[in-house]
Amino acid sequence: MDLREIARRARVSTATVSRAINHVSTVNPQLAKRVWKVVDELGYFPNTQARALVSGRSRILGLIVSEITNPFFPEIVQTFEHLAVENNYEILLTSTVNDPKRMEQSVRRMIERRVEGVAILTFGMEESLLEHLRFRKVPLVFVDVGPDAPGIVNIRINYLNGIRQAVQHLAALRHTRIAFVAGPPRLKSALARTEAFKTSMAEIGLLPEVIVTGDHTMEGGMRALVELLGARDQHTAVVCSNDMTAIGVMREAYDHGITIPTDLSIVGFDDIRLAQFMTPPLTTVQMSQKELAQIAFRALLDEVGRESRSTQKSEYELITSLILRRSTAMARLLNDAHREQ
Amino acid sequence: MDLREIARRARVSTATVSRAINHVSTVNPQLAKRVWKVVDELGYFPNTQARALVSGRSRILGLIVSEITNPFFPEIVQTFEHLAVENNYEILLTSTVNDPKRMEQSVRRMIERRVEGVAILTFGMEESLLEHLRFRKVPLVFVDVGPDAPGIVNIRINYLNGIRQAVQHLAALRHTRIAFVAGPPRLKSALARTEAFKTSMAEIGLLPEVIVTGDHTMEGGMRALVELLGARDQHTAVVCSNDMTAIGVMREAYDHGITIPTDLSIVGFDDIRLAQFMTPPLTTVQMSQKELAQIAFRALLDEVGRESRSTQKSEYELITSLILRRSTAMARLLNDAHREQ
DNA sequence: GTTGACGCAGTAAACGTATACCCAAGTCGT
DNA sequence: ACGACTTGGGTATACGTTTACTGCGTCAAC
Numbered sequence: 001m002d003l004r005e006i007a008r009r010a011r012v013s014t015a016t017v018s019r020a021i022n023h024v025s026t027v028n029p030q031l032a033k034r035v036w037k038v039v040d041e042l043g044y045f046p047n048t049q050a051r052a053l054v055s056g057r058s059r060i061l062g063l064i065v066s067e068i069t070n071p072f073f074p075e076i077v078q079t080f081e082h083l084a085v086e087n088n089y090e091i092l093l094t095s096t097v098n099d100p101k102r103m104e105q106s107v108r109r110m111i112e113r114r115v116e117g118v119a120i121l122t123f124g125m126e127e128s129l130l131e132h133l134r135f136r137k138v139p140l141v142f143v144d145v146g147p148d149a150p151g152i153v154n155i156r157i158n159y160l161n162g163i164r165q166a167v168q169h170l171a172a173l174r175h176t177r178i179a180f181v182a183g184p185p186r187l188k189s190a191l192a193r194t195e196a197f198k199t200s201m202a203e204i205g206l207l208p209e210v211i212v213t214g215d216h217t218m219e220g221g222m223r224a225l226v227e228l229l230g231a232r233d234q235h236t237a238v239v240c241s242n243d244m245t246a247i248g249v250m251r252e253a254y255d256h257g258i259t260i261p262t263d264l265s266i267v268g269f270d271d272i273r274l275a276q277f278m279t280p281p282l283t284t285v286q287m288s289q290k291e292l293a294q295i296a297f298r299a300l301l302d303e304v305g306r307e308s309r310s311t312q313k314s315e316y317e318l319i320t321s322l323i324l325r326r327s328t329a330m331a332r333l334l335n336d337a338h339r340e341q
Numbered sequence: 342m343d344l345r346e347i348a349r350r351a352r353v354s355t356a357t358v359s360r361a362i363n364h365v366s367t368v369n370p371q372l373a374k375r376v377w378k379v380v381d382e383l384g385y386f387p388n389t390q391a392r393a394l395v396s397g398r399s400r401i402l403g404l405i406v407s408e409i410t411n412p413f414f415p416e417i418v419q420t421f422e423h424l425a426v427e428n429n430y431e432i433l434l435t436s437t438v439n440d441p442k443r444m445e446q447s448v449r450r451m452i453e454r455r456v457e458g459v460a461i462l463t464f465g466m467e468e469s470l471l472e473h474l475r476f477r478k479v480p481l482v483f484v485d486v487g488p489d490a491p492g493i494v495n496i497r498i499n500y501l502n503g504i505r506q507a508v509q510h511l512a513a514l515r516h517t518r519i520a521f522v523a524g525p526p527r528l529k530s531a532l533a534r535t536e537a538f539k540t541s542m543a544e545i546g547l548l549p550e551v552i553v554t555g556d557h558t559m560e561g562g563m564r565a566l567v568e569l570l571g572a573r574d575q576h577t578a579v580v581c582s583n584d585m586t587a588i589g590v591m592r593e594a595y596d597h598g599i600t601i602p603t604d605l606s607i608v609g610f611d612d613i614r615l616a617q618f619m620t621p622p623l624t625t626v627q628m629s630q631k632e633l634a635q636i637a638f639r640a641l642l643d644e645v646g647r648e649s650r651s652t653q654k655s656e657y658e659l660i661t662s663l664i665l666r667r668s669t670a671m672a673r674l675l676n677d678a679h680r681e682q
Numbered sequence: 683g684t685t686g687a688c689g690c691a692g693t694a695a696a697c698g699t700a701t702a703c704c705c706a707a708g709t710c711g712t
Numbered sequence: 713a714c715g716a717c718t719t720g721g722g723t724a725t726a727c728g729t730t731t732a733c734t735g736c737g738t739c740a741a742c
Contacts, residue, residue, distance in 0.1 A: 002727090002728055002729085003729065003730095004728080012692085013691065013692045014692090015692060015693080015694095015730080016690090016692075018730060019731090022730085026689075026690060027691080028690070031690090031691080043476065045453045047394075047727090048454050049389075049393040049394050049454075049728080050394055050727075050729040051728080051729055051730075052390040053394055053696095053727090053728080053729070053730095054696070054728080054729050054731085055729080056697075058390065068415045068422075069416050071415075071615075074412075074415050077409050078436060085446060093432075093434055109426070109431065111386045112386050112387065112389045113389050113390075114388060114390065135384065247615075248618065251619070274412075274588075277592045278592070279595040279619075279620055280595060281592070343697090343698055344699060344700095345699095353721075354723075355698090355699080356701075358699095359699065359700055360701090363700080367719075367720055369720070369721080387698085387699075388699070390699095391698035391700090391727090392698080392699055394697090394698080394699075394726090394727045394728065394729090395699050395726070395727050396699080396727085
């Protein structure tokens with residue numbers, strides 16, 4: 001059941017059918033109606049691949065994330081998909097799970113399907129892989145961590161704002177020994193958070209010496225708290241590089257009979273939806289996934305639409321800010337007393 | 342950069358290039374090597390839409406879920422994608438968010454892209470929509486809730502096994518007043534869970550009178566506990582139709598100063614990954630998402646490969662079973678005493 | 683009444699690939 | 713040595729669209 005079939009039944013040429021379907025104005029309304037009638041009767045849907053072939057536009061956008069199972073991403077994927085559909089695009093979703101082989105596959109799949117652009121929300125893609133994409137002039141949108149090259153738009157994230165608020169919030173609660181559970185160092189975005197923490201601490205004259213490295217997973221958060229508990233200096237608060245880590249910390253705290261927030265204050269980062277449903281609800285730095293997805297999509301769409309010669313570079317930034325919930329409380333004086341003796 | 346370009350540079354015909362690329366055996370190794378050399382040099386990747394057009398096979402599988410942001414699904418999506426890629430398929434992911442308009446869009450997108458088959462993990466699709474797919478003889482795999490029609494394979498889920506274990510576990514802990522937070526009644530899968538609960542209770546002579554209706558969300562879980570607390574009969578345990586609900590219940594319990602599991606035992610359903618990271622870790626009925634995805638994918642692939650005339654129907658079943666963690670404890674005698682006076 | 687302009691539908695050529703068919707050259711049996 | 717296979721590469725068509733071009737008819741202006 002193809003265009004020709006419709007044409008035959010409506011007693012017009014395929015060109016007319018095509019024009020009618022695509023609402024090209026030059027077609028006689030009378031004829032158009034006849035065409036649409038047949039189309040509806042037969043339940044005809046145009047073949048996208050044929051369209052893509054002749055038009056040179058696949059109407060597919062690539063979306064590369066590191067792991068769909070990371071609760072940070074589904075919200076992004078969902079928003080991205082909604083927007084894509086609204087704009088008559090399909091999305092090709094790919095997850096790298098930090099596996100070089102899968103990263104390569106990702107890129108190949110994108111190219112084979114001739115995506116018109118790709119948004120990259122994973123980190124540690126090799127330059128050589130991206131070269132394939134750039135060589136084909138596929139518009140690329142990175143969030144936060146892309147190389148600084150022409151034809152690549154980067155969405156910058158202002159980590160400092162939110163983390164500074166978090167640190168100052170804890171300081172106001174009389175916390176002085178504030179630990180930080182960092183993310184994996186190979187992630188630029190994780191490093192940036194760590195830096196923001198150090199900066200924020202320094203600003204108010206606190207020493208950020210208690211920094212332990214996690215891996216942005218819940219298990220990592222659990223391990224991190226164990227490590228923290230083993231440290232000499234007792235801390236009264238810990239801020240985590242992401243919410244998953246914070247959840248792990250809370251979970252491990254539970255095992256040790258440490259009550260949140262009375263014994264230990266915790267601040268997360270990302271504000272994944274789950275954060276507000278933890279017990280206690282997690283105070284965290286919000287980095288709106290929805291907003292992020294919207295910005296990324298808009299940037300990508302702009303880039304796809306942009307004529308290749310105009311090389312004016314667009315700037316996008318996402319602000320983070322603290323969301324107060326109930327995983328933080330006044331530092332226990334008892335702890336301070338303990339240290340002072 | 343297309344096949345012809347390669348052919349020109351390798352001084353062979355396009356047919357030979359095509360054959361070389363597709364590893365058709367009849368091509369001279371010598372020539373094949375020459376072709377591959379050029380292919381690698383130019384970084385050529387075949388155009389999938391052209392392939393699809395001529396071969397009549399899109400190499401795309403549809404996957405319809407209700408909401409990607411529901412933590413139940415990402416694991417499934419991930420597994421499904423892995424398997425798809427391994428088998429040289431792409432997946433077209435669609436979420437209906439229970440919106441009739443989006444459901445219709447879903448189906449249209451699937452058809453327009455000419456998917457070779459679709460797995461449906463959402464509920465409440467209208468018959469008329471599916472008719473489009475069935476009309477085109479697109480293989481359909483439903484999990485748990487599909488219509489019983491030829492050409493449709495259904496993956497059945499054995500809810501009773503896991504729920505019975507849960508109820509018996511609670512009974513062994515001396516719970517007699519066990520509440521159930523049901524899912525939305527329009528979901529067949531939710532109804533099936535409720536039925537399984539009733540059956541299990543009846544089997545051991547308990548009355549399942551305390552049934553309150555949630556909606557499979559965390560907010561729904563919170564509301565459910567409020568409702569439960571308002572009920573005359575004090576319950577000592579609650580089993581939830583899914584983990585999200587259970588998380589909501591735990592969250593609300595926290596607000597009321599109710600300690601889990603000492604004051605109240607909770608059992609979830611699904612065993613989403615998060616369950617083990619709750620505080621306390623959630624005892625729940627496992628319905629392996631990974632296994633489910635594997636079964637669904639295998640079923641779909643079989644169906645796609647099957648010659649249309651062979652109509653032998655395959656049966657698939659997924660067993661559920663209880664995972665003991667720490668959200669359940671011995672019923673407080675105090676409660677029993679209270680009721681007895 | 684002729685001409686030019688314009689509105690609209692039809693014809694046909696692409697898009698990039700796979701493959702049925704054909705044909706040349708080599709191999710083997712007799 | 714000659715025909716019958718076999719081997720393997722080339723030619724050309726088809727897949728389902730879009731769209732440039734063509735051409736027919738109508739209408740207004742002179």
